[in-house]
Amino acid sequence: METHQFIYPILVFFVTALGLVSITLCIVAEFKKTKKKDLRFDGKLCYLPGSVAFELGIGALICLLMAQVIGNLLICRMFFSRDSWKAKKKPTLLINGFICALSWVSFVMAIILIGAASSMSKSQPLGEGWVDGECYIVKEGVYIISAILVFVTLSSTLVPFILKIRKKNQVEIRWQHTSTT
Secondary structure, three states: OOOHHHHHHHHHHHHHHHHHHHHHHHHHHHHHOOOHHHOEEOOOOEEEOOOOHHHHHHHHHHHHHHHHHHHHHHHHHHHOOHHHHHHOOHHHHHHHHHHHHHHHHHHHHHHHHHHHHHHHOOOEOOOOOOEOOEOOOOOOOHHHHHHHHHHHHHHHHHHHHHHHHHHHHHHHHHHHHHHHO
16 A cells, blocks of 8 residues: 555645635634724824734644645645656646636735735834834735635645546556456
């Protein structure tokens, strides 16, 4: 038995779990972020207290980063091995390249949104604010959109791998069926 038979499913489960944790943290951060009613304004200066959304956002960033790196290392290992490269067809390479690009684009967009929203969720002291002494509040739905982008990233990272496993299992089943008859 190959060790890959056990390692790949464990890594896929780990990447999936990290992605789901990141999605969950984004959704919880949406409900825990600072609200407009928390803003204190004294004519010229503003103050906005910090919220738990900062820590939740940082946790979501870490989980997403780990899932993306591990998932892409797994995909690269599987798709760019010498045996796999010799057997590749150009349409398959194009499709996998497109899915990989989609994964990275959605990843970068999610990182930017979660990072900016989390940064705004820190305490904004009186007179300092977030940028140029002004206070900023995270808009409604930013963390939800981030969760959707994390889902797109996770899906586009794992789809090629799952399709390859399904194809490999179908070939093995056919081979076992023909060898028993």
